[in-house]
Amino acid sequence: MQQHSRPQTDAPPTAGEQLVHDLLAHVPAFRAAYESHVFRQGGVLPHVFFWDVVQGTVRSFLAEETEPDWRRTLDFLEEQIRRGDAAVDEVIVTSFLGDLPSPHEPGHAIVGQLGPIMSARYDRIRPRA
Template sequence: MTTTQPSVQLVSDLVNHIPEFRAAFDTHVFNQGGVLPHVFFWDVVQDTVRSFLGESPDTADWRRTLDFLEEQCGRGVLGIDEVIVTSFLNDLPYPDEPGHAITLQLGPVMAARFERIRPGG
């Protein structure tokens, strides 16, 4: 019996919970030959910020994505936290970039982790 890594399970759960990520996931798996959570989350960040800015109405609503990730981050599972912190929070726009205000919308768990990795925003 194989056990799915928590980071791969996170990607699977995200796509199942927010189906708007399915096309990006399918393209990712085809191009990468499997699931690479840190790489996939680059697309998640880009789509989430585009949604926040109102630039792409066909992407997942940014609030649903933040809510899902907040819940997952609150579980305290090492592989999950690593992906969310390293490849989502750390890749959010910086203060001089469009969409930076999304960082003010983070839930308490992600906001604390964001403050720890990027104290200046």
């Protein structure tokens, strides 16, 4: 049974949808979260799906789960933000960096592991004291 992330059309995926598909290829451990997301949402909504990406990444960082590997996720997102695609950047900045734990929350130390571009973008949206 083939599942589609959006209604069957000839239109290519949006940049955000492509980001999600590329993430799944790079970090397959997000597949179950993706399938659940598509079932619940009736398609892929990149900004909504990235809430699951943040949660899985932080759990991995805190060693609560070994997969999805937080290092692979951060490396992938750094590589994607380096491309300079505004639509991709919007998803990463708004729905990943913007949803990382605050200083008083468990897992905030992951901010110190961000690559240079994501770290700079994080500092712009959430200045560190």
